Amino acid sequence: MQYPYRSRFASVNGRRMHYxxxxxPDAAPILLLHGNPTWGYLWRDVIPPLLAAGFRVVVPDQIGFGLSEKPHAHAVHTLDNHIANVVAFLDRLDLRGVTFVCHDWGGPTGLGAIATRPHRAAAVAVMSTWAWGSSPSEFHRRVVPWRFMHAPLVGAYLLGRHAAMPGRGMYLSVVNRESFARLARDGYTAVLGDPDERALTWIWPRSIPVGLPTDTTTDRFAWLEQEARKMTIPATVIWGRExxxxxxxxxxxxxxxxWPHAEGTHLVTGRHFVQEDSGAEIGQLLADFASRAVGFGGGNAR
Structure with missing residues (x-):
């Protein structure tokens, strides 16, 4: 079994969150935060080295993904609401001394949570993510495919009705595509089988500011950038070469x-979904970093 861990559920702002x-339970916690269109399964190869090092590993599925509740109402899926969900999850489990590991949309949501609950954070790692309001990359400035997804109906049709993101989108964003297609892709498509439950796969892309009048998160990203620049906790940067x-x-x-004090950049094999190509290596990098930043596992939660 590829994800052989006990499923737990918490009520988070009135929604059912899987984790x-x-x-x-008394070890220093490491919180692994995913983005679009993934879920905790993305971290399956990262987790064993962290457990072997003695850490407590907590992996939530963001509301709208994985085995968590998938609201159909688009108003639920604002960036502010998703930040609030991570905050509520931290409070519900009363996690302290946390090493936040932020990938993709786990960056804006996780960093927003650190800014809101700084006393819960001990360290942070970033991977393939951002926290600023200008267009995040040349990829996101392209008319095709990205800005095309902002057009009325198109995103909902391709990403919602035809599941382009967990299917072909992820396939194109790993290095070892043959292995991903054979061993992993079904783990992402199976939990997003209903088109009505795939809303966030195209709402989140439309939430990236790209300089259009329809941008809805410009102010929030300005706040995120300001808050992130002020963070002085131990940090590391892990990235895919490709x-x-x-x-x-x-x-x-x-x-x-x-963060001039941040460790790295640690470059590993991988495109955007870098955990699919280098999960175990990332797990060891994180275990080594957390051991230096917050101490070894058992008994070190603060």
Whole structure:
């Protein structure tokens, strides 16, 4: 079994959130936050090295993905609401001394949660993510495919009705595509089988500011950038060499300007969904980082 962990559920702002919580309950917690269109399954190869190092590993499925509740109402899926969901989850489990690991939309949501509950954060790792309001990458400035997705009906048709994101989108965003198609792709498409439950796969892309009148998150990203620049907790940057969505020479470098104290950049094999190609290596990098930043696992939760 590829994801052999006990399913748990928490009520988060009135929604049912699925998560796993493995390792000693009194150990320093590591929170793994995914983005679009993934779920906790993305971290399956990252988790074992963290558990072997003695950490508590907590992996929620963001509301709208995985085994969590998938609201159909689009008003539920604002960036503010998703940040609030991570905050409520932290409060519900009373997690302290947390190492936040933020990938893709796990960056804006996780960093927003750190800004809101700074006393719960001990360290942070970023991977293929951003926290600023200007167009995040050249990829997102292209008319095809990205801005095309902002057009009326198109995003809903391709990403919603035809599941383009968990299917072909992810397939194109890993290095070892044959292995991904054979061993992993079904793990993403199976949990998003209903078109009505795929709303967030195209609402989140439309939430990326690209300089259009329809941008809805410009102010929130301005706040995120301001808050992220003020963070002084231990940090590390891990990136895929082949990432063609958030290129390492631009985006990993930007994080080091935010956080001159950050470790890395640790480059590993991988495109945007870097965990699919280098999960175990990332897990060991995170275990080593967290051991330096917050101490070894058992008994170190603060």
């Amino acid at each position: 796993i919580d493995e390792g000693p 990432d063609d969505v958030f290129a390492a020479d631009i985006f990993a470098a930007a994080w080091h300007r935010f």
